Amino acid sequence: MEDKLVSICIPVFNGSNYLKKAIDSALAQDYPHTEIIVVNDGSTDQGLTESIALGYGDRIRYINQSNRGVAGALNTAVNLAKGEYFAWLSHDDIHLPHKTSAQIRFLSDLGRASACLFSDYDLIDPDDKLITTVRLPADKIRRSPRLPLLNGLINGCSLLIPISIMREFGLFDERLRFTQDYDLWNKILDKQEFFHQPEVLIQYRVHPQQDTQTQKVAPESDPLWMRMINNRTATQRAQISGSSHRFYHSIGTFLRPTPMQKASEHALDLAKRSSREALTSVVIPFLNEIALLHRAVESVQSQLDARVEIILVDDGSTDDTSSIERLAQRDERIKLIRQPNRGAAVARNRGMMSAKGEYIAFLDGDDIFMPNKIRRQLDLMQEHGALFSHTSYYISYPGRKDILGIWRSGQLNGHCYPELIRSCPIAVPTVMLHRSIVDEGFAFPAGCQLGEDVLAWIDLTAKYLLLGIDEPLSVVEWSDTSAAMSLDKQIRGITAMIAIIQSHPIHGKHLSQLESLRAHLADLAGQQHQLSEAEWAAPLVNHAWNTFQSVPADAIGRI
Structure with a gap:
């Protein structure tokens, strides 16, 4: 495992404000076998994003393409990747120096080279100051491996996934501009297990410019969440929450304060009906x-x-x-x-x-x-x-x-x-x-x-x-x-x-x-x-x- 190549893929659009910190964190990995692929997804910032990327020379692989969204940029990176594992790094987030080595070591200890990993993470503000540390409920996740996906706990930039699995499931759906990641994780989870690595490996930046902080996400997210709700079997619902009623009710309650109101109402309606039916x-x-x-x-x-x-x-x-x-x-x-x-x-x-x-x-x-x-x-x-x-x-x-x-x-x-x-x-x-x-x-x-x-x-x-x-x-x-x-x-x-x-x-x-x-x-x-x-x-x-x-x-x- 110690010599497996890991492809760190960085999609970016108009990212001159944070891109340098992201690339620096990828280059600072203490695991020697990495490649860094930066895909400029048609930035319109007068060349600022491109000039930052080009400044790294051959230390990174740089691709410039017309705008296709995050899904399209990630697909380009995965298709060009030479590594055996895929790691995602958003242009505004940071991989801690031991992120890659810790995950390769975890895979080795797990004895599952084909496993998909995700971890805990820090939330930071626009000035890199720590907001809080998100430590996921390890005991609950061990009992219910699907819990993180359905409770929005998986941070995509904490993942390490075999490239072969990414390609097997057809990569990211480029019709989705905001939910392409959870759509793909949901497909993969039907056949593969995600393992929680209980340590902080990334810093996830929260700032007003994020699309996930806006109402634009709702038209895509509502159908995605409804599919995630409807496609679970009775056994899966019980493995996640103990019963269908609790499964539907917990998701409906989780989504209630979000823009995904249709999915929330759908889940709460199913919760009412589940016991009687x-x-x-x-x-x-x-x-x-x-x-x-x-x-x-x-x-x-x-x-x-x-x-x-x-x-x-x-x-x-x-x-x-x-x-x-x-x-x-x-x-x-x-x-x-x-x-x-x-x-x-x-x-x-x-x-x-x-x-x-x-x-x-x-x-x-x-x-x-x-x-x-x-x-x-x-x-x-x-x-x-x-x-x-x-x-x-x-x-x-x-x-x-x-x-x-x-x-x-x-x-x-x-x-x-x-x-x-x-x-x-x-x-x-x-x-x-x-x-x-x-x-x-x-x-x-x-x-x-x-x-x-x-x-x-x-x-x-x-x-x-x-x-x-x-x-x-x-x-x-x-x-x-x-x-x-x-x-x-x-x-x-x-x-x-x-x-x-x-x-x-x-x-x-x-x-x-x-x-x-x-x-x-x-x-x-x-x-x-x-x-x-x-x-x-x-x-x-x-x-x-x-x-x-x-x-x-x-x-x-x-x-």
């Missing part, structure tokens, strides 16, 4: 128990003020499923998928891969949603920018309890990893994910028949914050054979989980949490020799029903 895919795996499945599906069909699709995954049922087939034919929101019996994890993964929704929720065939479940959970996720959430839930225990219990699992919130390894209260029918999580590769572990959901939640909390909602929005049905009620299933599930967790390259490092899980398993094994299933389950049942106001168990039949 968001589609939620509900994945329901099932194996027989068709009567209960009808009840589960009806609870999703009856969701209030929510757009849903229902993905039913038949995991090898042997019962008559014709009624489910007729239900799917009557309701276009229902998609029925069949597979040989391979377990709930594989079935859920099949459902997620077929999901079209921006959000994905899960429901088991013997459980139900409360009528406001999707609307309430989706609103809170949009508001908080959460990609992963769960709620508290009701418990129904037919034949054992005539009122509903409650499990306040939704009190679990925020940074939950690695403590979730010790104990995980999250229930499948309470979880909602943004589809960006699936697009980034999430799947339920298919090799585990018991505890696969807990392993999935552990994986997710290692990467994402958990939004806990302490409102019971689902009803989970227990029976004497439920995993929650079965000491034997608990032991087998935890045993399988320990084997997987301790062999995991990241989870396996959390020894104290693993030891707690092993101690819990040993305690369960000891109780297995002393207690019946019913005696063991009694405290669990009491905990769920002790602190809750009475709700008739048949209430779920009326949902």
Whole structure:
């Protein structure tokens, strides 16, 4: 990397006031392998700009052309450039002496010779006095690489871009006089990643003569910003801001004080509509128990003020499923998928891969949603920018309890990893994910028949914050054979989980949490020799029903 040639391109029009300082800063680079290309874009200042450039002799390459705008001048420079990297220097800005060497070194450390870099910068006034230092939010940019472009944070003169990438995307659009840079960065960002180098490498001059300080920019910028707003996918919007609502609202608010009023209004209008129009895919795996499945599906069909699709995954049922087939034919929101019996994890993964929704929720065939479940959970996720959430839930225990219990699992919130390894209260029918999580590769572990959901939640909390909602929005049905009620299933599930967790390259490092899980398993094994299933389950049942106001168990039949 240390011998790569960097082409520093300086477009100029009537720049006699600041051009010398810009060229001097390019020549002062402590990186030896540079070429400096100055393109005079048809200046009309009686030869003042040209005389400054010619005064540098063969230390720079000088081109004089008829006026084509900044885009045309930059295109000329790029087409003539011999370097492997492009750096832009406006005639009124300054590259600090270590700018080029620092970026080449950063690329080398990054191990990505094809990366595009941008940096922090100083703002200076017409007399070179420091106004302020702009330090970009490095943590936010690491989480959301597209954030700088959409928040106007990329300063073009701080960039270092491989020339091959510049040429691949067709260079700058010469029809654009003011937004040619952001138009090109937006195109490049669809296929290439921009990396933030968190150090000040340039000085950006603010003065009244800049076109960006005038209203002339609005007719070009409004369409550009609208394209940038409209061309982002749901996953990209979530990666940038956490949700579509926050994405649109933040851009609309950002643009409100600028001349780009049409784009601002467009973004704010989309923000209002995004929550109501968001589609939620509900994945329901099932194996027989068709009567209960009808009840589960009806609870999703009856969701209030929510757009849903229902993905039913038949995991090898042997019962008559014709009624489910007729239900799917009557309701276009229902998609029925069949597979040989391979377990709930594989079935859920099949459902997620077929999901079209921006959000994905899960429901088991013997459980139900409360009528406001999707609307309430989706609103809170949009508001908080959460990609992963769960709620508290009701418990129904037919034949054992005539009122509903409650499990306040939704009190679990925020940074939950690695403590979730010790104990995980999250229930499948309470979880909602943004589809960006699936697009980034999430799947339920298919090799585990018991505890696969807990392993999935552990994986997710290692990467994402958990939004806990302490409102019971689902009803989970227990029976004497439920995993929650079965000491034997608990032991087998935890045993399988320990084997997987301790062999995991990241989870396996959390020894104290693993030891707690092993101690819990040993305690369960000891109780297995002393207690019946019913005696063991009694405290669990009491905990769920002790602190809750009475709700008739048949209430779920009326949902």
